[in-house]
Amino acid sequence: MKTKLALVVVMLGVIAALLGACAQSANAIPATKRTITMTAVEPKGGVVVAQEAFPKDALPAGGGYLLKAPDKDGRWEVSAYRWDPNQVIVNQGDEVTLEILGINGAEHPSVIEGYNVTFNVKRGQVSKVTFKADKAGVFKINCGSHQPSMVGELIVLPR
Ligand SMILES: [Cu+2]
16 A cells, blocks of 8 residues: 555656656747837826816926926926836846937936946937846836936846
């Protein structure tokens, strides 16, 4: 009886190991070169006070949010600086190039935290940012001039 039980336990172990090996090979996406295009943008909205009152509360400080008081015609505007896309998802081991075009804002001095990759995006120019995504995790893509809105995420999926 004990021998039979031991045999069943061993067989279950073998099956589990085989299933594990299959799952691993199915998930083994080879590391690739990735080029991801992004933009630095500033979506904007506006309206006249006759239609919508100017908001009473200030927006969070940091340069990322702009709230312009009504002009002589009563029009007020709101905008935010953003990365588009705001999340970049790659696999660990990928050779990543971000090609980032500056559309709004004169410049965006930035860092990918945790990777210590620094770059500056200027209006009308494409900044190429190349690095190997060797660390898994979530890392902030942080513009020093436009907080808190211009914080993206580099998501590196583990192998
Ligand atoms: Cu910026």
